Structures are given as structure tokens and as C-alpha cells.
Amino acid sequence: xxxxxxxxxxxxxxxxxxxxxxxxHLLTQVAQSTPNVSDxxxxxxxxxxxxxxxxxxxxxxxxxYHIAACSTAHEALECMAYxxxxxxxSDMSMPDMSGLDLLRTARERDADIPVVLLxxxxxxxxxxxxxxxxxxxYLTKPIDPTALCAVVMQAAQSYRAxxxxxxxxxxxxxxxx
Numbered sequence: 001x002x003x004x005x006x007x008x009x010x011x012x013x014x015x016x017x018x019x020x021x022x023x024x025h026l027l028t029q030v031a032q033s034t035p036n037v038s039d040x041x042x043x044x045x046x047x048x049x050x051x052x053x054x055x056x057x058x059x060x061x062x063x064x065y066h067i068a069a070c071s072t073a074h075e076a077l078e079c080m081a082y083x084x085x086x087x088x089x090s091d092m093s094m095p096d097m098s099g100l101d102l103l104r105t106a107r108e109r110d111a112d113i114p115v116v117l118l119x120x121x122x123x124x125x126x127x128x129x130x131x132x133x134x135x136x137x138y139l140t141k142p143i144d145p146t147a148l149c150a151v152v153m154q155a156a157q158s159y160r161a162x163x164x165x166x167x168x169x170x171x172x173x174x175x176x177x
Contacts, residue, residue, distance in 0.1 A: 056148070059145030
């Protein structure tokens with residue numbers, strides 16, 4: 001099943017600058033520092049729809065990370081407890097916990113974890129709230145698999161860079177400051 005080629009990140013109102021970067025450029029940048037799968041960490045996918053979860057997992061098969069597919073937000077949080085999670089990709093609307101609640105809880109456990117939120121029905125107010133809570137990106141479905149892979153790879157690379165800087169004792173600036 002092919003996913004439609006469309007990615008629409010929603011940028012918060014008042015953003016001074018918005019950089020448009022092509023998917024190919026992102027993939028090239030990330031490929032230059034791609035780790036081996038064996039030591040790359042885990043990307044957690046969360047969606048209560050089994051078909052969408054399978055499609056998302058298939059879309060990320062080309063990414064150099066272990067992919068953990070979870071059908072609930074609670075499963076994703078449990079996965080965080082037992083794996084070296086480097087990014088979370090979550091649906092916004094799930095029965096056990098909303099994507100925003102998952103974002104809040106995940107960021108309480110790891111303030112730097114990049115969380116990409118996916119929605120079938122975009123709302124500027126919710127997108128703004130998600131970004132204010134620290135979401136890495138807010139995307140609308142359907143999502144181009146190549147673009148999703150590029151976003152996840154960029155998020156994971158950003159997480160690794162933040163961790164490396166913290167381990168070296170550097171001060172890491174907030175991306176939205």
C-alpha cells in the first residue's frame with residue numbers, strides 16, 4: 001500500500017524564520033552521519049490503527065534504527081523504560097492517551113526526546129500547542145514514506161547531537177529560542 005506524497009508541517013504563528021528544506025537535502029545531510037543499526041537506538045511508532053502502524057513501520061524500514069511498533073501510548077511509554085529510544089512518532093488521536101498527553105509524559109521522562117506527532121485532521125491551535133510543548137514536528141496524514149524517514153533521521157540525529165553535547169558539558173540552546 002503506497003502512502004500519498006504529502007507532508008505538511010504546521011509552523012507556529014509568529015515564527016521569525018521558516019527554513020524550507022527538501023527531503024533529498026535532509027536525507028543527504030543525515031546519511032553523512034548515519035550510525036550502524038546495531039548501535040543506533042530505537043524509534044518508537046505509536047498508532048492504534050494496525051494498518052497505519054504497519055504502513056508507518058514499512059515506511060521507516062530504510063532508516064538505520066530499530067523500529068518498535070506500539071498500538072497504545074502506554075506500550076510506547078513502557079518501551080521507553082526498557083529501550084534506548086531516540087525518537088517517537090505518534091498518532092494524535094488514540095483511545096488510551098492523546099498524542100499531546102504522550103508528548104507531555106515522554107518529555108517528563110526525557111526532556112530531549114524528539115516526538116513527531118501525526119494527525120489526520122490538522123488544527124492550527126493543536127499544532128501550536130504541540131510545538132509549544134516541545135514536539136519536534138507536527139505532520140498531517142497521509143505522509144510520504146521518504147519524507148517521514150527523513151524527518152525521523154533528522155530528529156534522531158538532533159537527539160544524538162544534544163546528548164553528545166550534554167555529555168561533553170556544553171550548553172545546548174533551545175531550538176525555538
